[in-house]
Amino acid sequence: MKIAILISGQPRFNREFNDLLDNLNPNDQLDFFFHLWNSDPSEIHWIPPTWPKTYDDIRDRISSNLPANANIVDLRVLPQIDYKVTRNYNLTHWSNPVNIWYTYYGIKQVNLMREEYEQLMGPYDLVIKARPDTGIDSPIDFNFIKEYLDANPNTVIMPNDRRYGMAGDAVNDLLGIGLPKTMSTYCSAIDYFDRYNDQGCPYHGETLLAWHLKANDIDVPETNFNCTFREHWYKHNIPDYGKWG
Secondary structure: OEEEEEEEEOOOOOHHHHHHHHOOOOOOEEEEEEEEEOOOOOOOOOOOOOOOOOHHHHHHHHHHHOOOOEEEEEEEEEOOOOOOOOOOOOOOOOOOHHHHHHHHHHHHHHHHHHHHHHHHHOOOOEEEEEOOOEEEOOOOOHHHHHHHHHHOOOEOEOOOOOOEOOOOOOEOOOOEEEOHHHHHHHHOHHHHHHHHHHOOOOOOHHHHHHHHHHHOOOEOOOOOOOEEEOHHHHHHOOOOOHHHO
């Protein structure tokens, strides 16, 4: 099976990301797309302190830690663009409009990279949107997921835990699996956040994503796997970078 894996944001690679890599099928073709900010690890606690500074070294670091059946199709390491909030939002205690924008902007950009590649090489069987600090707790049967999604295409498969939301619907925004067309809709959520906010949606990341999926009739059924996310940091109060450190 041919699977695209989309990774974006700060290069917060840690032990949890290896939980994702270790639970992928070694027989699938895994094509990775990275849209990363060129960040200084001395300024951001979550980034491995030995994270390299040059493009070639970053590519080598990532490539050396990926499984044998993985390929870096596209890697972009860019200065973080300037963004400022220019309007009033329907804020909550958990709202951080700047962080929300950067998160979902990166998701949109890395998906555009995938779409550009698909125009040349054809569509993927599955698309996984993930993060460099998130994993899964058990192996996933991607053949079963593909069969399910072929029968239920307007669906995103996500971990059953860490589903949050403030408007009646809850989602896990750390990891999602879907067919290419559905994941393109998922990854375009940022284009509609202002509209949803004007419609009364709280400006909160998971809530906005849940609103977007519901607006597009995308189902998020219960699943039988969970994600791992900063669990080693929560236990020991320091990040565990694993082999990325």
